Amino acid sequence: MTSWTRMEDADKLRAVRLVHTIIYVVMALSTFALVFAGISGQKGPWLFVPIALLAIEVVVFVGNGFKCPLTALAVRYGAVRGYAFDTYFPESVMRHTFWFFTSLMVLGLGLLGLRWAGALA
Numbered sequence: 835m836t837s838w839t840r841m842e843d844a845d846k847l848r849a850v851r852l853v854h855t856i857i858y859v860v861m862a863l864s865t866f867a868l869v870f871a872g873i874s875g876q877k878g879p880w881l882f883v884p885i886a887l888l889a890i891e892v893v894v895f896v897g898n899g900f901k902c903p904l905t906a907l908a909v910r911y912g913a914v915r916g917y918a919f920d921t922y923f924p925e926s927v928m929r930h931t932f933w934f935f936t937s938l939m940v941l942g943l944g945l946l947g948l949r950w951a952g953a954l955a
Contacts, residue, residue, distance in 0.1 A: 844911075855923065861891055868938075868946070
């Protein structure tokens with residue numbers, strides 16, 4: 835296996851895009867799981883996983899000045915700025931990602947909060 839320091843920038847960019855795409859999918863699934871739990875009332879130890887992953891994502895995002903650290907890494911290795919330069923998803927998917935998933939996360943947390951407070955049956 836080639837070490838990171840010996841890789842060409844284009845290979846590093848592909849690696850960053852791959853990792854970022856995988857993280858994106860995991861975080862999207864976590865967000866949908868949160869909304870599902872809020873809507874359906876399903877609960878259990880499994881719910882800790884998406885909540886913990888989303889909490890880590892928020893801490894990293896806020897701690898990095900509301901920018902993904904992988905985006906800066908992609909630029910460092912030659913990505914051209916735009917909406918879809920740091921993942922393998924098309925621009926049409928990435929354009930509204932932040933607001934879409936933030937809204938879903940708030941909705942899911944709000945519904946869970948209402949359920950846990952007993953306001954939803």
